[in-house]
Amino acid sequence: MVIPDLTVEVGAVRLKNPILTASGTFGYGLEFLPYYDLGELGGLVTKGLSLRPRLGNPPERICETPAGMLNAIGLQNIGVEAFLTEKLPELRRYDTAIVANVFGETEAEYETLCRRLDGAPGLAAIELNVSCPNTEAGGMYFGNDPAALARVTRACRRATRLPLWVKLSPNAADLVGAARAAEEEGADALTLVNTFVGMAVDVERRRPRLANVTGGLSGPAIRPLAVHMTWQVARAVRIPVVGMGGIMTARDALEFLMVGAVAVQVGTANFVRPRAAVEILRDLEAWLAAHAIGSVREVVGSMESTDEGQP
Amino acid sequence: MVIPDLTVEVGAVRLKNPILTASGTFGYGLEFLPYYDLGELGGLVTKGLSLRPRLGNPPERICETPAGMLNAIGLQNIGVEAFLTEKLPELRRYDTAIVANVFGETEAEYETLCRRLDGAPGLAAIELNVSCPNTEAGGMYFGNDPAALARVTRACRRATRLPLWVKLSPNAADLVGAARAAEEEGADALTLVNTFVGMAVDVERRRPRLANVTGGLSGPAIRPLAVHMTWQVARAVRIPVVGMGGIMTARDALEFLMVGAVAVQVGTANFVRPRAAVEILRDLEAWLAAHAIGSVREVVGSMESTDEGQP
Amino acid sequence: MPLDVSATVVRNLDLGHGNFLMDFEAPEAFAAMQPAQFFMIGVPGAEVLLRRPFSVCGLPGTFEDSAPSTVQILYRVLGKGTSLLAGLRPGATVHVLGPLGRGFGAPRRPEAVPVIVAGGIGSAPFPALIARLRGGFHEPIVLYGARTAGELPLLDWFRANASELWVTTEDGSLGQRGLVTDPLAELLARRAARLHVYACGPTPMLKAVARLAVRHEVPCELSLEAPMACGFGVCLGCVVPTREPGSDRIRYERVCVEGPVMAAERLAW
Amino acid sequence: MPLDVSATVVRNLDLGHGNFLMDFEAPEAFAAMQPAQFFMIGVPGAEVLLRRPFSVCGLPGTFEDSAPSTVQILYRVLGKGTSLLAGLRPGATVHVLGPLGRGFGAPRRPEAVPVIVAGGIGSAPFPALIARLRGGFHEPIVLYGARTAGELPLLDWFRANASELWVTTEDGSLGQRGLVTDPLAELLARRAARLHVYACGPTPMLKAVARLAVRHEVPCELSLEAPMACGFGVCLGCVVPTREPGSDRIRYERVCVEGPVMAAERLAW
Numbered sequence A, B: 001m002v003i004p005d006l007t008v009e010v011g012a013v014r015l016k017n018p019i020l021t022a023s024g025t026f027g028y029g030l031e032f033l034p035y036y037d038l039g040e041l042g043g044l045v046t047k048g049l050s051l052r053p054r055l056g057n058p059p060e061r062i063c064e065t066p067a068g069m070l071n072a073i074g075l076q077n078i079g080v081e082a083f084l085t086e087k088l089p090e091l092r093r094y095d096t097a098i099v100a101n102v103f104g105e106t107e108a109e110y111e112t113l114c115r116r117l118d119g120a121p122g123l124a125a126i127e128l129n130v131s132c133p134n135t136e137a138g139g140m141y142f143g144n145d146p147a148a149l150a151r152v153t154r155a156c157r158r159a160t161r162l163p164l165w166v167k168l169s170p171n172a173a174d175l176v177g178a179a180r181a182a183e184e185e186g187a188d189a190l191t192l193v194n195t196f197v198g199m200a201v202d203v204e205r206r207r208p209r210l211a212n213v214t215g216g217l218s219g220p221a222i223r224p225l226a227v228h229m230t231w232q233v234a235r236a237v238r239i240p241v242v243g244m245g246g247i248m249t250a251r252d253a254l255e256f257l258m259v260g261a262v263a264v265q266v267g268t269a270n271f272v273r274p275r276a277a278v279e280i281l282r283d284l285e286a287w288l289a290a291h292a293i294g295s296v297r298e299v300v301g302s303m304e305s306t307d308e309g310q311p
Numbered sequence C, D: 001m002p003l004d005v006s007a008t009v010v011r012n013l014d015l016g017h018g019n020f021l022m023d024f025e026a027p028e029a030f031a032a033m034q035p036a037q038f039f040m041i042g043v044p045g046a047e048v049l050l051r052r053p054f055s056v057c058g059l060p061g062t063f064e065d066s067a068p069s070t071v072q073i074l075y076r077v078l079g080k081g082t083s084l085l086a087g088l089r090p091g092a093t094v095h096v097l098g099p100l101g102r103g104f105g106a107p108r109r110p111e112a113v114p115v116i117v118a119g120g121i122g123s124a125p126f127p128a129l130i131a132r133l134r135g136g137f138h139e140p141i142v143l144y145g146a147r148t149a150g151e152l153p154l155l156d157w158f159r160a161n162a163s164e165l166w167v168t169t170e171d172g173s174l175g176q177r178g179l180v181t182d183p184l185a186e187l188l189a190r191r192a193a194r195l196h197v198y199a200c201g202p203t204p205m206l207k208a209v210a211r212l213a214v215r216h217e218v219p220c221e222l223s224l225e226a227p228m229a230c231g232f233g234v235c236l237g238c239v240v241p242t243r244e245p246g247s248d249r250i251r252y253e254r255v256c257v258e259g260p261v262m263a264a265e266r267l268a269w
């Protein structure tokens, strides 16, 4: 039985394995200590951080939908300063790649955030959330407009030497255009997808189920859409792509890897099974071993296919 | 107990109730005769028709995904002539609105189709499929580009006096722009949504599960996205909107009606329960009666909401 | 430290009117749960994605006819998740994460008289609480209300285990006609000084209880409900607005971690 | 005329190696089904959306120990749908739509000798077929193959009910080592004239059977598999390429309506 090599490289960031946890579904990481050693993960991405703490949206903030959920948390977070003083020193004791997810309301805020995080000891990368569908501040604007996305990427690129990951919005009018814009402006990697804008109605009360009216759809429901987008983007850019959207099992993770993602993030699954990410990792390793595959890198982009069929 | 009035008007087309069946999920209608009298339906939309018969895609054409399915049928159909001679004469014996769904590979084909159908006895409306994600011919091109959509709508408008429904693609870069373009060029109603482009990978064989690589996602998984889009479009245009996407129950239908659709189409549910559409109708009527609502038109657009929240 | 276990259903008792009492095999650690702590429970292979929150209702010893290796939840069928639970038979497996959240505390003063205000299925956390209180020599007064007689699933248990029980129904089908806050208002008016209120039920009831308790300056703990995706503090989906004592600043706190039990005066409803 | 019914599971027998035989209460109309006609079966409240197709395996009288009010399906656990079925206990409800499709026909000539070629779980439609054939005084030869001995769930039934039985396994763990088409080739070489072949199993096996039968000009009916969304002809998801006799034009036919049984020479694989 081979013991598969699980290490992957997301640009300059070397990960011990391709399983990360997704922003907003993993708190600040420490909440998972009762469930496993964070050092088991390839990496973790923090809840989205802003310059100042944010209150977030009023409830109801979530509701379940078929094979998915809508959320409109409104980017509640403790702010970058509290993260640096209260969370990061704890987090960096674990041998895993820590990625700070950030968002701003203006280009300047993004830039300031990146500059503030630049020297932070123990940080592996910054992920720009330019795609949160809940709030204008969350970046709908930036992620939807390739030119704005290019500007914000450029500004952040100047502000930090940390690897810069740009997280794409599936709601962008031109996803591939956005991907290329971020690549051109020096993003080290692209991550996708963020949530899809959706809504649900409480028919008895005749009002939206979320106080915010609309919310972001995540979970297995979106996986076929996310796999398709990951495939499109991975073929369109040269920088590494990290895929996500509805990953619940190792098989789901393999779908993303096979269409070209070098690593994946586990999101909503963390809510359903707190140990989801490490269970997926263990099953992925077993799958590779059972198929006598020496390195997970061999499956990346390994899907056979001609070009997109159009009969 | 009130007996609710179920009649609705989609522009000039008066329907006995707001439940129609969606194109491609109802065959040519006659396949459902073992299950119920077609006269129970508000209306039915045929499988997409082209000028000449079409072979469709090679298998595998479908696969199940979480709370949904992908299809890449490739628009297999018997062609407009066979429809007119073999199907329509049978269909028009039932007291329901018969809507012909059509697609072409060129503007001229759309126009010819509409002209050919123009005098057809028993036809209530034409639905333009400008949004099938499976084939370029299916209209990805037209539906995605407001200018092209405007041209094709204009051409069809000239070609027929039948009410013209334009079926929007959820994959359009600018959905509201497309909706307005169709409205301006004389569409009598808009129907939405068609399927979302997605894909799934058979990880054991390392190849796409569909021979066509990508397919269209339908079913409950897409409902929160479809409800949101229906809400957006209904607020942006003055012509009536017919909503669909993942409707399995009367409650689901009510979500679309409350966000502003005057009628709905039932799609994938027909596969799961052949009587789905009439069960939904019966439950809708019971719901209205239980809430002492005299007419289904009272619930159309009745969702309370301020503008889209953006905290 | 919460555990995530696959537990076997031992009994799933239909109490009528859509109410069920489920016993499942529990790891020993669950026996030390605080009343009103809760579990996130999922049914494998079912069409719901997220687990659902349920308070611990009985701990070993609470219900005489339950095996000491089990704990109990009491639930009411509302939607898909609870319908799925109701369909389970002994021998079925459920996924159980717990104990979660902060439960009810002990009364601060030894001479305190606990008053339990239970609205319908909101009575779920109280058998475990009453068992604990009696262990500490507190004899609670129970006020138990619902819309109608069928929605009082623990009536017999309270009759047998509460030294004082007041029942209200909105339709008058059992006990006093009215709201459960009517006898509470009476009690508070008569002898607020030594009371300590514990309440669980629909949010409008909790708001009314909180108002009464705050007005009479009686300690009052409420067990809250909120839609929950995770149950352990990471989704931020379950928040309620609260206020720091003496401050006007609103913040959002998580019902699953800072609650479900919160002090009445902390809530900024 | 297909019926869509809620049927009660009467028995769900674990045959080992992931194979199950399920009896469910059937409306009378099902007793007249043709062998290889099928049902679309769904489990209420489960996390799969679409129903799954299963051939009728036993009709009243086929299995001695089954109640005459039931019909049987034989299934193998592959993915979510079949796992859900395997978890059902007697008393559970399944949604059953059927009969669907076209089944096997009777041999055209009275003196014909039916040869049944069954690959693994592809043996499912044959008990019903054998019962029918014997009713018409045809004694079929059964060729039963699989990768390994555990994948022959109907071995005992065939032993008791087939006048002639040849068993093959690819790993030689039972019967002759090799493919089920080996004995078929032998049979066809020796006495093709009177044979009528019925085959069901994995697609590569069916292709090999079809080639042999077409070469020997023996009537050959294949029961095909395809992913299905609806099972009654409206999704166009289940097609196979076919050719009109004497034509080179390919068309797509629906396995659920024009099949699942198709004549070997019609297929344009």
Ligand SMILES: Cc1cc2nc3c(=O)[nH]c(=O)nc-3n(C[C@H](O)[C@H](O)[C@H](O)COP(=O)(O)OP(=O)(O)OC[C@H]3O[C@@H](n4cnc5c(N)ncnc54)[C@H](O)[C@@H]3O)c2cc1C
Pocket: C038, C048, C052, C053, C054, C055, C056, C073, C074, C075, C076, C077, C078, C079, C080, C081, C082, C083, C121, C124, C125, C224, C225, C226, C227, C228, C260
């Ligand atoms: C900490 C905590 C402890 C809980 N303890 C218990 C308990 O011990 N026993 C118990 O029965 N329940 C308890 N609940 C509530 C329980 O979690 C919900 O009733 C359950 O999640 C409903 O799930 P469902 O899938 O059946 O309904 P859903 O499908 O989620 O909802 C079905 C329908 O019911 C409505 N609905 C959902 N929840 C409520 C509600 N609370 N009140 C009114 N309508 C509602 C929805 O709007 C929807 O229309 C608790 C909740 C929390 C947060």
Ligand SMILES: Cc1cc2nc3c(=O)[nH]c(=O)nc-3n(C[C@H](O)[C@H](O)[C@H](O)COP(=O)(O)OP(=O)(O)OC[C@H]3O[C@@H](n4cnc5c(N)ncnc54)[C@H](O)[C@@H]3O)c2cc1C
Pocket: D038, D048, D052, D053, D054, D055, D056, D073, D074, D075, D076, D077, D078, D079, D080, D081, D082, D083, D121, D124, D125, D224, D225, D226, D227, D228, D260
């Ligand atoms: C007309 C017809 C009659 C049938 N009769 C029977 C029957 O009597 N008994 C029976 O057991 N099955 C029968 N089948 C096959 C059965 O429908 C499938 O095995 C079933 O749908 C699988 O569902 P699932 O949800 O368990 O697997 P899925 O979740 O759909 O698939 C699980 C995994 O198994 C793989 N898989 C699915 N189907 C097959 C297959 N056929 N062969 C190999 N791998 C597969 C998938 O690629 C996937 O990786 C029949 C099929 C048809 C079309």
Ligand SMILES: Cc1cc2nc3c(=O)[nH]c(=O)nc-3n(C[C@H](O)[C@H](O)[C@H](O)COP(=O)(O)O)c2cc1C
Pocket: A022, A023, A024, A025, A047, A048, A071, A073, A075, A101, A129, A132, A167, A193, A194, A195, A217, A218, A219, A220, A222, A244, A245, A246, A247, A265, A266, A267, A268, A269, C235, C236
């Ligand atoms: C409750 C919730 C909160 C989220 N918060 C953030 C966030 O703060 N920043 C961000 O970039 N993405 C956020 N996301 C998106 C996820 O990181 C992820 O992109 C998305 O959920 C898709 O993955 P999944 O289907 O595996 O959950 C959030 C998702 C959820 C469900």
Ligand SMILES: Cc1cc2nc3c(=O)[nH]c(=O)nc-3n(C[C@H](O)[C@H](O)[C@H](O)COP(=O)(O)O)c2cc1C
Pocket: B022, B023, B024, B025, B047, B048, B071, B073, B075, B101, B129, B132, B167, B193, B194, B195, B217, B218, B219, B220, B222, B244, B245, B246, B247, B265, B266, B267, B268, B269, D235, D236
């Ligand atoms: C198998 C299949 C075939 C379809 N074929 C067509 C078609 O020919 N023309 C069309 O406009 N839409 C077609 N659709 C889209 C449906 O009409 C509908 O817009 C979509 O499935 C969303 O509704 P649902 O989720 O209720 O299925 C097809 C959908 C499915 C699942």
Ligand code: FES
Pocket: C227, C228, C229, C230, C231, C232, C233, C234, C235, C236, C237, C238, C239, C254, C255, C256, C257
């Ligand atoms: S339920 Fe997720 S934070 Fe409370």
Ligand code: FES
Pocket: D227, D228, D229, D230, D231, D232, D233, D234, D235, D236, D237, D238, D239, D254, D255, D256, D257
């Ligand atoms: S399964 Fe739908 S047409 Fe055959």
